[in-house]
Amino acid sequence: MEKRVVFRSAWLPYALLAPQLVITAVFFVWPASQALYQSVLLEDAFGLKSQFVWADNFTALFRNSDYVSSFGRTAVFSILVAGLAMGIALLLAVMADHVIRGATTYKTFLIWPYAVAPAVAGALWVFMFNPRIGIVAYAMHSFGYDWNHQIKGEDAFALITVAAVWKQISYNFVFFLAGLQAIPKSLLEAAAIDGAGPGKRFRSIVLPLISPTSFFLLVVNIVYAFFDTFGIVHATTSGGPAKATEILVYKVFNDGFIGLDLGSSAAQSVILMTIVILLTVVQFKYIERKVAY
């Protein structure tokens, strides 16, 4: 996407970009390249002995059928998380944009969950879903469903999905609401005078106008589902039972940060990044075309 009208200056754009780029280069690009270089090394945790092993870390991963099978699981998880988190948030944002009375209260409560520190949120979920004492598990028992995420893989998968969605609803809600609030009232009023009902106005005016926000959120949510969910998995299921909730990024985290197998963890990061970069490029190439700027 390009602007037709641009400013001209030989130095100003660089000056504006410099702080962001310097920080990115010093604290991200350089360390990240170091971390990724690990993917072709076999090294002990302290970095005392190091050997170059070509692509051994990668081939070892693809020989492992468990690793390969976690691709499908990750895909289902990511689609569910991004879809549900965005859908629910959009619905709530549209409604919050509509009401006048009590709007502040609703907004505050809907944004509140985002303020829960991720580290604490994990404990909260364990608490609510504990098959023995958890309130949600208790409710489900009374409806005749024997909730037990410690043994049943489907339950565990549902648990991490709900937890990941919950965390992201507030985030999406905030941006959808900001997008909706930026829509000029006059447009909607004009459409209403022309006889367009709320449904038609939503489809023909609101949806196109928030499409830049939606596109932003789509990309961010997919990246979130792929990269930022290991904390939830770690706190609730640790990938279990029997691998039912082992998604790719959890294994990256578990092997690298916890298991200190830096080489394999780095190799997995490379694979994960490749997938997401491809996904992002596809999104920018094909989906962004449909975005109305």
Next chain:
Amino acid sequence: MVERRPWLTLLAHVTLAIGVLMVAFPIWVTFVASTHRPEDIMTAPIPLWPGTQLLANYSELLFSGLKNPSAGGVPLWRMMANSLVMALIIAIGKIVLSFMAAFAIVYFRFPFRMAAFWLIFMTLMLPVEVRIVPTFKVVADLGMLNSYAGLTVPLLASATATFLFRQFFLTVPDELAEAARMDGAGPLRFMKDILLPLSTTNIAALFVIMFTFGWNQYLWPLLMTTDRQYMTVVMGIQRMINVADTDPQWPMVMAAVILAMLPPVAIVVVLQKWFVKGLVETEK
């Protein structure tokens, strides 16, 4: 409002009420748990109504609990202050840097423009946990361990904020820039006088998100500091939870969680009015 449709308003209220119930339910559970005795919340089912220990728990936490024992001898206000400094620097810094960067990317043509955008964008894709060892080394080599600079500067780059501003700037009608240029206003004037006011809702949204992001940082401050005077409130809470072989004092932990949530929530409430359609500066 555009028009009155009572059933629509009712539907909105019902949907929102259900949404709030679902989304805020865990918060309620947290609050309820913070008002009980430890044993009470270890029995099935967990109570759903506040218990009798509200005052006892919160006053112990505020006036004696966190002051010395389980959180490591740093008073709660000090941890809150650290978190606040960190969160403010991070939120403001991220927004300023991203605003400038997105402006440069959208409103100028220059070599490596898209390369710069993608470089910034990539930072989304490698969680800090994965690159912690080399990042620690960079910060240590710059002598930034145990300092507010070390706690915040490495986190100031923001791909999401840059991306969001880019998305928003692209929707700003070209006529505005055209008009500014006709009037002889330079790019910086245009940025300050036109783009900035237009971006208030987005900035408010970002501020809420980024402040909370900064406030909830855990691993980063934990690794970058060895000096207790930099302890943040989330570190304090974690320390209360991390009891090796016994059970944490859950009600106390939950009470600390509730207290730690108040500043981010206050930010949300304060910024509410930025979210509300301004009646004065309508018709953009």
Next chain:
Amino acid sequence: MLSKGLSAVAVIGALGIGTLPAQAQTEIQWWHAMGGELGQKVDALAKGFNESQKDFKVVAIYKGNYTETMTGAIAAFRAKQHPHIVQVFEVGTATMMAAKGAVYPVYKLMKDHGLPFDPKDYLPSVTGYYTDSAGNMLSMPFNSSTPVMYYNKTQFKKAGLDPESPPKTWPELEAAAKKLQASGVKCGFTTGWQSWVQIENFSAWHNVPIGTKSNGFDGLDTVFQFNSPLHVKHIAQLGEWQKSKIFDYGGRRSDSAPKFYTQECAMYMNSSAAYAGVKANAKDFEFGVGMLPYWPDVAGAPQNSIIGGATLWVLDGHAKDTYKGVGAFFNYLAKPDVQAKWHQDTGYLPITLASYELTKKQGFYDQNPGTDTSIKQMTNKEPTANSKGLRFGNFVQIRDVINEELEGVWAGKKSAKDALDAAVGRGNEMLRKFEEANK
């Protein structure tokens, strides 16, 4: 532009460096993972040492949970900002041991600085876990515990069982569980940390190897053996019991504790250091502490159980004289009164014989019945090659593998034999990788 930005970063960095306090004493950094009330006790230990002498000052710094502390220390080591002492959990032992050049072995530190140190003062079954094959102590045991069996005396009474004699063997336990269930108890027993309790300690308790080369003590080329017929029989039996709820699985860590607290399960196997937690939560019933059960048909069982917990490792690379302070601090920790207090306050095992004797003399075990079960179990017999401990690389991930495979058995999706064979196979791959990285 770039250089301007860089210097700005440098300036901000420079501003951030606070003024360092004047140092009259030599400071020793001790990174630990003890949160909650244990953290206070750690602070008290450092304070006690600092007040006992004038030359050194130990600064105890909380660095998150075990993994965060260990990874933090390793990141710091790579950046040459590491502490003198770091607390590392038992499964990290192989990683630390292999890090020659990073770690300063405790026995060597004591010898180099001419400090009094006699390994015979220490409880052999505790230090055994942390000695090399020549018997040299490499790290300083700090918080160690061993799994025991907590049981609900009140429910035992109700079921017509003798509340003073918990089942000693697995068949006795099965019989007791059936009686308990007949009296209305939902589940017989549950366990925390299944790999640690039902595989690692199970092996030591029955004097069978977990892996070759003395459970990895004698070399990195060790191979797992926990798919022996005895192991398969045990896990198959647990899987069978899971169906009738004689056993009920409740999570990988200590998540199963509420099952015992809420009296759903009458027996609960977990760390001896969980005593305080059990005591606080057992509000409507009396509880007792018994030893782990064993299979009576196994010759030599019960042997002795092994520990879990963490030790203090010394990291090399600081000024030589600071290590004298580290040694002095370790000797302070081992002092009978200091150690006895730590043991009594926390429920962790005493690391020296003298502190155990002192605790006994003070009447602590009489006042708190069951607290010496762990020590009796640890010292039940002279440790053998199978019951000294274990030393396997990448063991954090290997435990995950064991968890995954066992969960397959509990869910009825895998047979015990298939699960254990798979765990051994996958575990061995990780052992080979560790061997390769550290040769």
